[in-house]
Every structure is written in C-alpha cells, then in structure tokens.
Amino acid sequence: MWLQKEIQLKARPRGFHLITQDVLAELPELRQVSVGLLHVFIQHTSASLTVNENADPTVRQDFESYFNRAVPEDQPYYRHNDEGSDDLPAHLKSSILGSSVSLPIKNGRLNLGTWQGIYLCEHRNHGGSRRLVVTLQGE
Numbered sequence: 001m002w003l004q005k006e007i008q009l010k011a012r013p014r015g016f017h018l019i020t021q022d023v024l025a026e027l028p029e030l031r032q033v034s035v036g037l038l039h040v041f042i043q044h045t046s047a048s049l050t051v052n053e054n055a056d057p058t059v060r061q062d063f064e065s066y067f068n069r070a071v072p073e074d075q076p077y078y079r080h081n082d083e084g085s086d087d088l089p090a091h092l093k094s095s096i097l098g099s100s101v102s103l104p105i106k107n108g109r110l111n112l113g114t115w116q117g118i119y120l121c122e123h124r125n126h127g128g129s130r131r132l133v134v135t136l137q138g139e
C-alpha cells in the first residue's frame with residue numbers, strides 16, 4: 001500500500017509542539033498496515049520536525065531555550081532579514097533539525113518508544129499554519 005496526504009496544521013506560537021495525535025487523526029489508514037513506514041515532511045523552510053520526549057513539557061521548553069541561544073537573533077552578519085529578526089535564525093534552526101522524519105509502523109500503530117512523539121518545531125514568532133506531506137507505505 002502507498003498513500004500520500006497533505007495535512008494542514010493550525011497556527012502555533014513559536015516553540016516545540018507535540019503533533020503526533022494531529023498526524024494520526026488524519027491517517028485512519030494506518031490501522032490497516034501490519035508493517036511499514038510513515039514519512040512526514042514539512043513544506044516550510046522556517047519550521048522543522050523531530051522526534052523526542054512526549055511526556056514532560058519542560059523538555060520542549062528547554063529545546064526552545066537551547067536553540068535560541070545556539071542560533072541568536074539580530075546578529076550583524078545576517079543579511080537575510082526581510083521578514084524580521086527571526087527570519088534567518090528560523091531557516092538555520094530548520095536546517096539543523098530537518099524537514100522530515102520517518103517512523104516505523106507495526107501492527108497498525110507507530111512503533112515509537114514509550115516516551116517519543118513527533119514535534120513541530122515552530123521557529124517563527126508568527127509562522128502561521130503549517131503543511132505536512134505524509135507518505136504511508138506498507139502492507
């Protein structure tokens with residue numbers, strides 16, 4: 001089986017947000033797959049995806065704090081700032097974290113670890129809604 005869908009996520013504030021349930025809600029077909037892969041791709045250059053801790057919200061807060069220190073805004077050497085001081089830093093953070101995740105499927109469910117979830121990493125102050133392309137393959 002091959003299936004591809006686009007999912008529109010609601011706008012979220014800057015930060016790291018669990019979206020596992022948002023993705024699963026749009027994929028009832030996943031329950032039919034005994035073994036396979038789910039590939040999730042974000043169609044934006046100022047937001048990213050990653051997999052990490054799904055229980056303790058302080059992890060997501062710490063991610064935001066870390067990336068804001070690692071990739072600071074308002075640096076004099078940034079030339080791309082057409083959309084504000086968070087413009088280029090958002091692109092850098094997106095490249096560091098990546099635009100996609102691939103997840104294993106087993107017996108109709110994502111085969112994630114106990115404490116893992118999919119993060120939408122919103123790097124803009126006002127990023128707006130985000131589009132994902134999800135590709136499901138399996139049998």
